[in-house]
Amino acid sequence: MSTSARPRGRRPAGEDTKGAIVTAAREQFGAHGYAGVSMRAIARAAAVDPALVHHYFESKTALFMAAMESPVNPAERVSTALQGPLEDLGARIVRVAVAAWDPPEARDRLRLLLRSAMEHPAGLRAFREFLSTAVLSQIEQRLRQEAGVALDEARRRTGLVGSQLAGLIMARYVIELPAIADADVDELVGQVGPALQRYLTGPL
């Protein structure tokens, strides 16, 4: 059955179904932000069974990343970095971020992603919500549970972490400031890690 001949109702699983889900996701996230869209709503917009969306994408973050055409899912990376003690989380975050974006194809894609976000305010809004509710929120939760930090303080601390991380990524992959772009991973971990650690658990 061709797409144009498809009757109203649910789309069968098939070649272009995954693409249709991604297209619907892009439209939904663009219109309603990240937080305002569920996988069920995307299934509805793509006219497919919700189970099929879960079959292709294991999480909403994975679907959002597919819609953004990002080769890296920061939500998954942060969850990897969170494995281990809180007292050296700063160093692990730097290591995981640099490992994720250092491959040439990842950094090329990063520049396109930023460009697209700059051109579309709705994309920037969805990205901000994704960052707050799916990435930084994981660190926030850890700080609240393990260090007993109040919500506002946890948000500020993780926001500061996000700012240094965004800047490291900009300096290394986008602006390509030589002193940062050419730096060895271990050096960056040793130099930026303690700054993140102070934001996480140090006196502010």
Place this chain on the structure above:
Amino acid sequence: MSTSARPRGRRPAGEDTKGAIVTAAREQFGAHGYAGVSMRAIARAAAVDPALVHHYFESKTALFMAAMESPVNPAERVSTALQGPLEDLGARIVRVAVAAWDPPEARDRLRLLLRSAMEHPAGLRAFREFLSTAVLSQIEQRLRQEAGVALDEARRRTGLVGSQLAGLIMARYVIELPAIADADVDELVGQVGPALQRYLTGPL
């Protein structure tokens, strides 16, 4: 004399002369980067007397900022921040940066600037050179002269400062992460200042 009737040779001072200088500057910086262009070369490209370029623009950084349509000249702001002791330069840099970009018209313009830089690799290259040779170089020089830091180390330290500063600006004005966008200036100075100070003069 209309512009189209202007004979080969020097353009007289007048209404659209300043605009012609800015246009020529934009073309020259785009073609040759920031470091590779002199005010004299821009005068030649605009067909005006070099003295006229200096009459309208007191420095190459000011002319570059006019070409970028930036309401803020980071080179001048850093030079302001450098006035005072090295031991609290980190805090002064945060305060000066936030004061520069907080006005609504400045942040609106910032988003356009970043968008334009993302779209034009030549613009990004010129911006990187401007940042290295006209902004961060000032801090580098101070570290070398006053703290006796070697060139490579001074570059890494100022590069790290640049990364946290770029990230703060991205988080507050572009991504608009609530915990950073809504933060009070004094709080940010107290929270980010020490991170910059460690990059400047702390053990790395």
